[in-house]
Amino acid sequence: MTSFSPGAVRHLPPVVNEPIRSYAPGTPERASLQARLAAMETERPDIAAVIGGKEIRTGATRQATSPHKHRHVTATWHQATADDVHAAIADGQRAWRDWSERAWEERAAVFLRAADLLAGPWRDTINAATMLGQSKTVFQSEIDAACEMADFFRFNAAFAQELYAEQPVSGPGVWNQMEYRALEGFVFAVSPFNFTAIGGNLSGAPALMGNVVLWKPAATQMLSAWYTLQLLQEAGLPPGVINFVPGDAAMISEIALTHPELAGVHFTGSTGVFNAMWETIGRNMGRYRSYPRIVGETGGKDFMIAHPSADPIAFAVGVIRGGYEYQGQKCSACSRIYVPKSLWPKVKEHLVAMIADIKVGDVNDFSNFMGAVIDEKAFDRIQGYLDDAKANATILAGGGASKADGYFVQPTLVEAKDPSYRLMCEEIFGPVVTAYVYDDAKWEETLQLVDRTSPYALTGAVFAQDRAAIAQAHRALRHAAGNFYVNDKCTGAVVGQQPFGGARASGTNDKAGSKLNLLRWVSARTIKETFVPPTDYRYPFMG
Ligand code: NAD
Numbered sequence: 001m002t003s004f005s006p007g008a009v010r011h012l013p014p015v016v017n018e019p020i021r022s023y024a025p026g027t028p029e030r031a032s033l034q035a036r037l038a039a040m041e042t043e044r045p046d047i048a049a050v051i052g053g054k055e056i057r058t059g060a061t062r063q064a065t066s067p068h069k070h071r072h073v074t075a076t077w078h079q080a081t082a083d084d085v086h087a088a089i090a091d092g093q094r095a096w097r098d099w100s101e102r103a104w105e106e107r108a109a110v111f112l113r114a115a116d117l118l119a120g121p122w123r124d125t126i127n128a129a130t131m132l133g134q135s136k137t138v139f140q141s142e143i144d145a146a147c148e149m150a151d152f153f154r155f156n157a158a159f160a161q162e163l164y165a166e167q168p169v170s171g172p173g174v175w176n177q178m179e180y181r182a183l184e185g186f187v188f189a190v191s192p193f194n195f196t197a198i199g200g201n202l203s204g205a206p207a208l209m210g211n212v213v214l215w216k217p218a219a220t221q222m223l224s225a226w227y228t229l230q231l232l233q234e235a236g237l238p239p240g241v242i243n244f245v246p247g248d249a250a251m252i253s254e255i256a257l258t259h260p261e262l263a264g265v266h267f268t269g270s271t272g273v274f275n276a277m278w279e280t281i282g283r284n285m286g287r288y289r290s291y292p293r294i295v296g297e298t299g300g301k302d303f304m305i306a307h308p309s310a311d312p313i314a315f316a317v318g319v320i321r322g323g324y325e326y327q328g329q330k331c332s333a334c335s336r337i338y339v340p341k342s343l344w345p346k347v348k349e350h351l352v353a354m355i356a357d358i359k360v361g362d363v364n365d366f367s368n369f370m371g372a373v374i375d376e377k378a379f380d381r382i383q384g385y386l387d388d389a390k391a392n393a394t395i396l397a398g399g400g401a402s403k404a405d406g407y408f409v410q411p412t413l414v415e416a417k418d419p420s421y422r423l424m425c426e427e428i429f430g431p432v433v434t435a436y437v438y439d440d441a442k443w444e445e446t447l448q449l450v451d452r453t454s455p456y457a458l459t460g461a462v463f464a465q466d467r468a469a470i471a472q473a474h475r476a477l478r479h480a481a482g483n484f485y486v487n488d489k490c491t492g493a494v495v496g497q498q499p500f501g502g503a504r505a506s507g508t509n510d511k512a513g514s515k516l517n518l519l520r521w522v523s524a525r526t527i528k529e530t531f532v533p534p535t536d537y538r539y540p541f542m543g
Pocket of ligand 1: 190191192193194195198216217218219249250253268269270271273276277297298299300330331332427429458500501502506507
């Protein structure tokens with residue numbers, strides 16, 4: 001059923017990026033968010049699985065806590081059982097017929113409304129949940145949970161319109177059409193902890209294109225994932241279009257990935273988990289009704305390289321923001337830097353001074369630049385890298401960590417003499433940046449080194465004033481990063497402006513927040529209609 005009357009060719013309202021609010025002292029948005037934060041500190045939602053619009057509480061509960069105050073419980077959540085997962089897939093199939101056949105404008109309207117609700121009455125809730133649940137500062141939360149998620153919903157609607165408008169040419173007497181059908185079956189969306197907006201996009205983008213989605217959020221993003229789902233429901237998403245199944249990742253994946261109706265996987269997370277999912281699908285080929293679309297954006301070992309002509313202070317500021325914001329837990333976070341000997345004293349001096357100035361702590365205190373890392377497992381992993389650096393490299397700043405009250409890791413700068421030292425190659429996912437100082441004369445060799453040091457190819461940046469050096473970096477690093485920056489930090493991609501994703505071990509590079517991504521969620525049908533068909537089988541040449 002559609003509420004859009006057939007008598008119009010519609011164009012969506014123009015879309016723009018959601019403006020970022022400052023939350024500076026004295027602003028109304030600061031007061032309003034602080035009030036919501038205070039209220040949320042005392043709430044403890046009882047998060048359910050949601051299947052066909054019904055909330056299912058299994059009683060097998062887990063607690064969500066604040067990383068910066070890990071004794072503080074933010075929510076209780078019920079883990080879906082295997083039966084619930086089967087029921088969710090079956091319910092999705094029920095919802096599919098109606099949703100996949102709705103006018104695309106109707107689906108777009110749901111997401112445009114969700115974006116406006118998010119930018120308006122839901123903004124404080126989604127920001128507060130992201131701050132308390134994932135330990136983001138107000139600014140990191142605002143650019144993710146409020147702005148990026150609204151941008152995903154609005155821009156994807158606009159990209160969908162462009163895609164649907166792409167139609168083949170027609171010769172005389174013939175009308176050719178392309179119909180961008182939803183995939184038959186369901187899309188399995190598996191989201192990471194580090195961006196609230198990614199959860200909304202992994203589930204939302206396939207749904208926008210008419211698919212039904214089974215969404216499994218990360219345990220450590222449960223609070224903001226729950227509010228994202230509530231937001232979509234309030235925006236008018238029909239029951240069953242996105243079924244929400246929190247719970248045991250391996251169990252849920254095993255059921256979803258071996259199901260004959262699996263039409264696609266929309267994943268963001270670590271490379272190892274994605275590889276295992278792909279292997280499961282490979283082992284089960286022959287079971288599926290269609291070839292599943294497999295989209296995964298995975299790990300990174302993102303770099304920043306300075307040329308001897310670079311501005312050392314701009315470079316150092318880029319490293320601080322790119323490396324330590326959100327505690328280095330962005331897939332795009334800068335984690336290895338290459339600095340020429342001639343610039344190193346100045347770059348080092350600035351980095352060490354800025355690191356000494358950075359405040360780490362509870363995100364309720366807006367003067368903190370960093371909060372805590374996500375959980376104890378992450379803390380222990382990062383601590384392991386710090387211990388290794390103490391033994392095998394030089395720690396120039398930071399190096400401290402404590403998990404007494406929250407999982408706090410100081411921003412840390414390490415210098416490595418060996419460019420293949422493990423901290424230069426492996427994804428750490430914490431606030432640790434490792435520097436390698438190269439001879440000024442070895443610029444070209446160093447570009448090669450950057451290219452081959454890690455299996456990932458997500459983001460990277462070059463700083464230089466010399467245009468010839470920038471051109472060399474462009475060429476040498478063509479395949480080393482899917483998002484490449486010139487004189488800018490390697491984080492902070494904006495939907496519609498810098499479509500995001502990397503190749504090699506960083507994923508399938510289907511560019512979240514672009515038409516390329518939406519293409520993966522449709523299966524085109526070509527239709528040819530002949531207005532006056534021939535009535536004689538013979539051709540003129542036969543005369
Ligand atoms: P993760 O791989 O631990 O978890 C991601 C999701 O996979 C979660 O929902 C988790 O529960 C689920 N999962 C875990 N084990 C599973 C299993 N055996 N089977 C199926 N699902 C399973 O990643 P994370 O710690 O949440 O996020 C950090 C990672 O995500 C980093 O590697 C980071 O680089 C990557 N990331 C990449 C991008 C990108 O765009 N390339 C963006 C954000 C994060």
